[in-house]
Amino acid sequence: MPAKPREIVLQSSVFAVEKLSIAIGAGECVTRHIVRHPGAVCVLAVLPHDQLVMIRNFRVATGQWMHEFCAGKLEPNEDPHDAARRELIEETGYDAGKLESLGSFYTSPGFTDELMHAFVAHGLRHCGSALQPDERIEVVVRTTAEFDALARSGEICDGKTLATYLRWRLLT
Amino acid sequence: MPAKPREIVLQSSVFAVEKLSIAIGAGECVTRHIVRHPGAVCVLAVLPHDQLVMIRNFRVATGQWMHEFCAGKLEPNEDPHDAARRELIEETGYDAGKLESLGSFYTSPGFTDELMHAFVAHGLRHCGSALQPDERIEVVVRTTAEFDALARSGEICDGKTLATYLRWRLLT
Numbered sequence: 277m278p279a280k281p282r283e284i285v286l287q288s289s290v291f292a293v294e295k296l297s298i299a300i301g302a303g304e305c306v307t308r309h310i311v312r313h314p315g316a317v318c319v320l321a322v323l324p325h326d327q328l329v330m331i332r333n334f335r336v337a338t339g340q341w342m343h344e345f346c347a348g349k350l351e352p353n354e355d356p357h358d359a360a361r362r363e364l365i366e367e368t369g370y371d372a373g374k375l376e377s378l379g380s381f382y383t384s385p386g387f388t389d390e391l392m393h394a395f396v397a398h399g400l401r402h403c404g405s406a407l408q409p410d411e412r413i414e415v416v417v418r419t420t421a422e423f424d425a426l427a428r429s430g431e432i433c434d435g436k437t438l439a440t441y442l443r444w445r446l447l448t
Numbered sequence: 449m450p451a452k453p454r455e456i457v458l459q460s461s462v463f464a465v466e467k468l469s470i471a472i473g474a475g476e477c478v479t480r481h482i483v484r485h486p487g488a489v490c491v492l493a494v495l496p497h498d499q500l501v502m503i504r505n506f507r508v509a510t511g512q513w514m515h516e517f518c519a520g521k522l523e524p525n526e527d528p529h530d531a532a533r534r535e536l537i538e539e540t541g542y543d544a545g546k547l548e549s550l551g552s553f554y555t556s557p558g559f560t561d562e563l564m565h566a567f568v569a570h571g572l573r574h575c576g577s578a579l580q581p582d583e584r585i586e587v588v589v590r591t592t593a594e595f596d597a598l599a600r601s602g603e604i605c606d607g608k609t610l611a612t613y614l615r616w617r618l619l620t
């Protein structure tokens with residue numbers, strides 16, 4: 277019986293792992309595993325006086341507290357714009373008067389199809405946060421000069437935060 | 449029998465998936481799956497006249513050709529500096545006279561510990577590329593002005609490439 281060309285071999289609450297058989301010419305195949313992800317959003321939230329709302333987030337995967345823009349995965353059938361607004365409220369306690377797209381990017385296309393939808397939020401109004409039970413998050417405010425220094429020193433070491441900030445700097 | 453707190457539930461040629469049980473207080477636990485990755489390198493290679501050596505890379509995970517800096521995963525016990533030099537030669541055909549660290553970042557800390565070591569390469573000498581059998585790569589040269597336009601338009605949509613470029617712009 278021929279091998280299945282595609283097969284889901286693991287399903288977690290966030291992602292699935294798909295096993296693929298890929299032809300590389302002359303009848304040869306290689307097996308690859310791909311992490312299939314529902315996609316996510318990342319929100320750069322701007323306060324007056326050149327200040328950015330960020331979070332310090334304890335990441336189980338890396339075992340450390342990280343400086344990030346607020347972010348989260350898409351719920352089933354959720355529009356990225358709605359997810360961005362929801363995550364901003366849940367994680368930072370701010371609602372956005374205006375939310376604009378900064379486009380999207382793949383976080384690590386070597387092994388996953390996770391697509392990150394980046395947004396910039398303006399006109400923030402504080403309304404109170406609503407963290408998930410397994411989230412450990414502190415809200416922090418950094419000026420863009422502080423951001424640059426923290427990105428330069430390596431203290432900001434979250435890929436989506438760095439990529440979203442570059443898009444914002446290039447687009448505004 | 450109590451559940452194991454950590455267990456490898458899948459091993460691929462590139463990553464492993466670990467299942468964790470995490471206490472969230474009051475005797476409650478949640479199960480999380482983490483993609484454990486060996487780490488990788490990304491190289492921003494600079495030619496004279498403000499030009500960057502990039503690749504167009506067919507990505508099985510996303511099903512598309514992507515504009516990226518050259519990159520690849522670490523081999524077992526490989527020093528990131530050595531991996532950066534190796535990947536630059538293999539994928540672009542250029543050896544680096546000088547390779548400097550731009551620090552490191554996590555590609556997607558919500559579900560993986562993949563750490564990307566970023567480098568800038570100068571003093572390039574062409575020596576011929578050596579692609580892996582399953583790699584489909586074209587070398588392209590872009591000026592920084594072209595890079596900015598492609599990042600702005602969304603044509604450059606690889607997170608590590610955007611994050612590495614930001615670090616380079618902030619550090620140089």
